[in-house]
Amino acid sequence: MTTKKIEFAPDKTAANVQAYKANFERAALVFADPMRIERSDRRQENTAGEGQWQACGKAGQGFVCCLCSAWKKTRLISAKTANKAEKRSYYGHDNDNHKGWAEAGCKTS
Numbered sequence: 001m002t003t004k005k006i007e008f009a010p011d012k013t014a015a016n017v018q019a020y021k022a023n024f025e026r027a028a029l030v031f032a033d034p035m036r037i038e039r040s041d042r043r044q045e046n047t048a049g050e051g052q053w054q055a056c057g058k059a060g061q062g063f064v065c066c067l068c069s070a071w072k073k074t075r076l077i078s079a080k081t082a083n084k085a086e087k088r089s090y091y092g093h094d095n096d097n098h099k100g101w102a103e104a105g106c107k108t109s
Contacts, residue, residue: 006031008076020080027064027079033057037090041067052077056086063087 008024017023030036036057056065063082069075082090 005073006076007073016078020078022064022079022081024076024079026059027066027076029059030055030057030064030066031074033059035090056082056090063090 006028008028010024013024036055038053038055041052041054052067052069054065054067056063058064063086064079065082065086066079067077069077
């Protein structure tokens with residue numbers, strides 16, 4: 001189990017459920033998955049200048065992919081059910097170098 005503090009705006013979880021069918025309480029379970037994969041999200045940086053990344057892993061009975069940012073704590077921005085390509089990367093069956101994914105705690109290039 002992770003000891004990392006995961007934050008999210010409770011008022012935004014309802015909007016995320018409506019848009020992506022995934023709530024933040026369940027999505028936060030991804031960080032308890034020692035086999036989760038992560039990658040940098042170079043597409044954007046939030047207004048506070050925090051880098052953003054994606055995490056994908058098991059959350060309860062299913063898989064979730066989250067967009068996160070961190071400064072002093074990890075903050076969930078959005079979450080969705082992982083798609084087939086993300087699940088293939090999780091299990092190591094993606095022949096395209098996992099498209100930037102790496103095991104949690106590993107550096108990505």
